[in-house]
Amino acid sequence: MNIAVNSIAASPASQTASESAATDLIRIEGVSKIFPASRNSAAVAALDGIDLTAPRGSITAIIGRSGAGKSTLIRLVNGLEKPTNGRVIVDGTDVAQLSEAKLRTIRRSIGMIFQHFNLLSSRTVFDNVALPLEIAGVSRRDIEAKVTPLLDLVGLADKRSRYPAELSGGQKQRVGIARALSTEPKLLLSDEATSALDPETTQSVLDLLARINRELGLTILLITHEMEVVKGIADNVAVIDGGRIVEAGSTFDVFSAPVHATTKVLLSGVPGMQLPDYVASRLSPTASPESATVLRIIFTGPHATDPILSQLSAELGIAVNILGGAVDEIAGKPFGTLFVSFPGDQSRVESVREFLRRQGLSTEVLGHVS
Structure with a gap:
């Protein structure tokens, strides 16, 4: 895509x-x-x-x-x-x-499910799911044959005779999903x-x-x-x-x-996607002799769980301070965001970023903190 x-x-x-x-x-x-x-x-x-x-x-x-x-x-x-x-x-x-x-x-x-479920309070779970089929003129025998497997699919086979008022919010939404699927x-x-x-x-x-x-x-x-x-x-x-x-x-x-x-x-x-507030409030776009550079490191695919910082410290001799971040999964793929800071001039910043580039990682300079 x-x-x-x-x-x-x-x-x-x-x-x-x-x-x-x-x-x-x-x-x-x-x-x-x-x-x-x-x-x-x-x-x-x-x-x-x-x-x-x-x-x-x-x-x-x-x-x-x-x-x-x-x-x-x-x-x-x-x-x-x-x-x-x-x-x-x-x-x-x-x-x-x-x-x-x-x-x-x-x-x-085209099936449709809604935020507020849109179930009919006077109809049972079975009859709510059956409603589109009744409107379409499907026979009662065929309705039974279609609705029963759908209730199994959504985990509500034992609730077929209950009314919406007797269900939890999640159960109501499952009824809505089964109803949306009833017309295939x-x-x-x-x-x-x-x-x-x-x-x-x-x-x-x-x-x-x-x-x-x-x-x-x-x-x-x-x-x-x-x-x-x-x-x-x-x-x-x-x-x-x-x-x-x-x-x-x-x-x-x-x-x-x-x-x-x-x-x-x-x-x-989304947890781990943004710089922690306690750092963001002190962030400056310009560096000073006493400041540290704040870097966002993006870990994707096979590198999401690699011990990159220990490798960086060993190779470049730079002490890196971890400010925040998370390792998560997006659409079934591992993904990590890490916010770090380290002292040094522009030359050191470029050395760190070049090292991370060689590891297949993306970086972004967010600013500087005292």
């Missing part, structure tokens, strides 16, 4: 339209969405020139601040909104050009589906989504503001700000080397 502003996986010139359709389940091309002015508000440009693809069988995350355009984008994919300009293509069909009758048909191939969709849309859950429950739901993606080959488009969710499950990520995609690519590439200011702010809450 190539990283490009306003695009995930920009197609190479040699790729034909049919090859693109076979590779990507979702293609959003030049999409803008303007909500017209009303008596109480001016016109709002919610989306502006969006280009985005989601490969078949992938988990693609859309992240951004509140009001950035995330929810509008997902509503375009299932046809709840129509773009002002551009095309929204799902499995080769331009959703924006469909009649309401044809939209109802294509929505059966090709695409699953998740709109902040874990933001109302505690961290432990969130992880169990993410594990379930990853299993569904892996075992069913289901394409998932994930809208979220939770960076830990993206880091743990998404193959690809696009950052949306002010209605435009400002950075996009593989999750590992974007998280390990963010470029846009918005991306850096969004990632600031």
Whole structure:
């Protein structure tokens, strides 16, 4: 996947339209969405020139601040909104050009899970999952044959006769997932589906989504503001700000080397990604004879757990002070960030950075501290 502003996986010139359709389940091309002015508000440009693809069988995350355009984008994919300009293509069909009758048909191939579950309180777990099938006119025998395995899949076989009020938040979301899968969709849309859950429950739901993606080959488009969710499950990520995609690519590439200011702010809450406050408050852009240089070292792939600092001290004879950092996993790949400081002039800084470059590591000078 190539990283490009306003695009995930920009197609190479040699790729034909049919090859693109076979590779990507979702293609959003030049999409803008303007909500017209009303008596109480001016016109709002919610989306502006969006280009985005989601490969078949992938988990693609859309992240951004509140009001950035995330929810509008997902509503375009299932046809709840129509773009002002551009095309929204799902499995080769331009959703924006469909009649309401044809939209109802294509929505059966698009499952949706929500932040607040949207379960009917008067229906049991089984009947909530069965609802889309009842609406589609499926027989009761066939409904039983479809719903029972889904309840097994989401771990709720023993809760089939319970009502939503008797369930935990995580169990309610599992009902929502089973319901979304009942029509055997090709695409699953998740709109902040874990933001109302505690961290432990969130992880169990993410594990379930990853299993569904892996075992069913289901394409998932994930809208979220939770960076830990993206880091743990998404193959690809696009950052949306002010209605435009400002950075996009593989999750590992974007998280390990963010470029846009918005991306850096969004990632600031991820443990180990930012300089500790007690150091950041003392940081100066200019060096003095008494100051130490603060360096960010990025460990990726096979180097994420190497004893680099001990090797550096042994080879260069430099005492390095560790300020903070973490070793973690992004999209299944090891990744580490380490913040260090050491005394010395510009020549010593370059010696340290050159040594780290030879080890295959990236570095960034953040400033200087007394």
